[in-house]
Amino acid sequence: MWPVFWTAARAYAPYITFPVAFVVGAVGYHLEWFIRGxxxxxxxxxxxxxxxxxxxxEELKGGDGTQVTSLKDKLEFTPKAALNRNRPEKS
Structure with missing residues (x-):
C-alpha cells in the first residue's frame, strides 16, 4: 500500500503542495500584520x-525681476567656434 501512496504523492505533488503553501502563506501574512499593526x-x-x-x-522673491543681464554681456564669455581656432586672425 505504501508504494502506491508514494507514487500517487509524487505524481500529484504540485496539486498537494500549492494549496498547502498558499494557506500557510496567507495565515503568516495576516498574522504578521495582526502582530505588527x-x-x-x-x-x-x-x-x-x-x-x-x-x-x-525663494531666490527670485527678494530680487527685482526687471533687472536682467543683457544678452550682449553674456556673449562676451562664449568661446570661439571650434573651426576658427586654427585659422590665423585677420588684422
Missing amino acids: TPPPPADEQSVAELREDRRL
Whole structure:
C-alpha cells in the first residue's frame, strides 16, 4: 500500500503542495500584520522638481525681476567656434 501512496504523492505533488503553501502563506501574512499593526500613512513628500522650483522661487522673491543681464554681456564669455581656432586672425 505504501508504494502506491508514494507514487500517487509524487505524481500529484504540485496539486498537494500549492494549496498547502498558499494557506500557510496567507495565515503568516495576516498574522504578521495582526502582530505588527497597521502602518502609519506616509507623509506627502515633494518631488525633487518641486523642491527645486520652490528653492528657485525663494531666490527670485527678494530680487527685482526687471533687472536682467543683457544678452550682449553674456556673449562676451562664449568661446570661439571650434573651426576658427586654427585659422590665423585677420588684422
